[in-house]
Amino acid sequence: MVEPSNPTSELQYQLQLLSEKFAERLAQELPELASKARLLQAADHAAQLQQLRDLRDQLHKLAGAAGTFGFASIGQRAHELEQQALHGLEGPGLKDQDLQAFILQLQQFAAQGVQSESAHKSPARPKTPAKAETHLRRIYILEDEASIGESMRLTLGNFGYHAEHFSCIADFDAALQRRLPDALIIDVNLGDAEQTGLAYAAALQQRLEQPLPLLVITTEDDFATHLEAVRVGAMGYFTKPVDIPQLENRLERCFAQQQGEPYRVLIVDDDHDLASRYSLILRSANMLVEVLESPSGIFAAMSRFNPEVVLLDVNMPDCTGPELAQIIRFNDDWLRVPIIYLSAETDINRQMNALIKAGDDFVTKPIGDNALITTVFSRAQRARLLSIALSRDSLTGLLKHADIKEQVGIELERAQRSGKPASVAMLDIDFFKKVNDSYGHVAGDNVIRALANLLRQRLRRVDSLGRYGGEEFLVVLPDCPADQALRILDEIRQRFAELHFIASGSEFSVTLSAGIASTEQHALDAGELLERADRALYVAKHGGRNQVSQS
Structure with a gap:
């Protein structure tokens, strides 16, 4: 970093140095949280309470300091985890299910907390190509038919959202009092409710400081209901049976509009x-x-x-x-x-x-x-x-074949100019034909959408993601050497294998294979880079699948 000469720039320079120093502190403290989380799991009741007190104190400090140094989302997440720890201390302790969830969240926070934010604050000195902490979008569903609401909750969960289903307005309101979600999905017809879902949504949006993204689901497909939905601020309208991949695609568009890059x-x-x-x-x-x-x-x-x-x-x-x-x-x-x-x-x-x-x-x-x-x-x-x-591909929202191939050429040229390595990864869903044959094409589409959403969550904004064809994906990772790309893609592979899908009353999981090529091997052109990634994918497939190979 070049030291500036005027006072304003000097102040910004010094603040930047402090932020980078704090980022280094986070890089030390966050792994400590993961270690304490593991100890928490093995501790007896008395030791567990002491571990919770230690965790609560450390999270409290992080929550207070992180925002000051420009790590706002880390501060917010630390605050949320601190409240969970406090809840365990004030009551009889955390129940087994809550404890496991708390430990998992702590480990995810520790692993992902600082990565993308520190890179964003200091783009000239990126610390890692991985994405920042994963913020699971919270979606509240108001649907009086339990089977429909639960099916929607489970499917959105597979797509990487934290979805909660409520069958009545009273429970929905109580959840809103505890915590506001990132988006609402509301059924128009609520059975025995005194008011329609749209009337409730209109009153709700008026009392909120900032209206929430709202999607409407209904059996009605008439003009009057469409018009009423528009007037209450709906950003999407879906008739039953709801096409969940399409609904999830609209959710992504809503969030993209909220947090998109400046025009x-x-x-x-x-x-x-x-x-x-x-x-x-x-x-x-x-x-x-x-x-x-x-x-x-x-x-x-x-x-x-x-x-x-x-x-x-x-x-x-x-x-x-x-x-x-x-x-x-x-x-x-x-x-x-x-x-x-x-x-x-x-x-x-x-x-x-x-x-x-x-x-x-x-x-x-x-x-x-x-x-x-x-x-x-x-x-x-x-x-x-x-x-x-x-x-963009209509099913996944990722770049189409031609556009993602173009990104390979762009990043190769950039890597050759800058001298910084870039990596390309090809991913393919294992035995995807069996998914379609066994569970139907709708289930297959859900699997494809889930992988696309997982890639979006786990990678940086600067990374390019595309659907290369069918069940095959292409990822372009600028300023990322092959060894780091291998770690990132292998983590994605593991996360994907942990997802559970439900179709026709059955639960199933799917794996993926990936091949990585890097500009470190001095590729002559984009075609050669893609060919090397494809060969690495072939090695992964024929080596037993559910693995990542590097060319």
């Missing part, structure tokens, strides 16, 4: 002061903005910045806005990017002429700050959803 906006305007103002306004709305004052730089800016919206001034010297828009549209890779004209032009015919040539919207200057933000945000949001829909 990227490119402003092309030769008026420096005006462009700077637009940039300031959009940045204040948490958007990433670049300003281009000369249209001739459009190719480099589009390729490097990859904007999701382009704002064009109509009247610029040497090249007008509509002319530049047509140049942008020559490139098929940029067809999805919305183009918004900004101009003082009020003549409707000229505006229409500009839009007919190329463009998606026309905003007349002067435009209010809120109007500018709303216009750009709505276009960017739509563009991102469309881009995701076109590039």
Whole structure:
């Protein structure tokens, strides 16, 4: 890290050093928690209480300090575990089932707590390619038919969520008082309830400080019920029998909208002061903005910045806005990017002429700050959803075959430039045909979705995940040597084998095999890297399956 010269940067530099020092402390303390968790399991009642007191004290310190140093989610998770320990101390102790769950959570927290957050705080010095602590999304289901609600709870559990099912409004309300979930799934028709699920949801959302993502399930498929669902803020509508993989896919989209990356906006305007103002306004709305004052730089800016919206001034010297828009549209890779004209032009015919040539919207200057933000945000949001829909596999939400293959080439070039290794892994579900033959294609789809969700949870945001075909997946891990990739993929293999699926009244589990190739072996091109990963997968398959092999 280069030491800065101005006072503000110096302060940030020193704070960063303290955060990194605290990260090193976490790297020591968290394994200690795992050791204490193992001792807790073997202890008698008196020793167990003492171990709980020690754990509670250590968790309390972590909960208080972690957020101060920028590790907010670690602090929150430590606080939650501290409360569980406190519950065991105040009562007769933790019951066997609760104790086992507490120990497992402690071990998961210890193993995963600091990894991604420390990498995020100091991207120039990543400590590990593994993802941060796994936050199991908490989903509350209000469904009066026990069989439907329990089936939904179990299936969402297989997808990696912490789902809880409630048959009546009173129990649902009591759970909300104890802890708010990350999302709600509410049935419209609640049998003997005095109000419909939608009426209850409307009252609930009004009394919450921040409305929760809401999905509606119902036997009704009429326009009036759809309209009522929209009016209570539903983000998804599913008729029974509910397609759970589709419902889970919508949940992922809801969470992605909440925590997605900032929208990227490119402003092309030769008026420096005006462009700077637009940039300031959009940045204040948490958007990433670049300003281009000369249209001739459009190719480099589009390729490097990859904007999701382009704002064009109509009247610029040497090249007008509509002319530049047509140049942008020559490139098929940029067809999805919305183009918004900004101009003082009020003549409707000229505006229409500009839009007919190329463009998606026309905003007349002067435009209010809120109007500018709303216009750009709505276009960017739509563009991102469309881009995701076109590039993502409909079943898993992961990149499609062509897109994930492209990522291999991108990361190989980056690794060659930076000198930092990247790894590629091919994963294949073992004996997948038997799953389809024995339990049906719906069960097979659930298995595929569960693995996709597990990969998303266990890997970093910078990692690229794709469905390569059928039951085969491809993972691209930047800045990750082969030995680390092997550890990460083997942990995923173990976690996947522990999942339990239910279909046709039967419970079953599935395993996977994986093959890893790394740029450390100096691959000449992406094709060679993929071929080596495929050969390693072949070795794993023919070596007995349920294992990870390295080329």
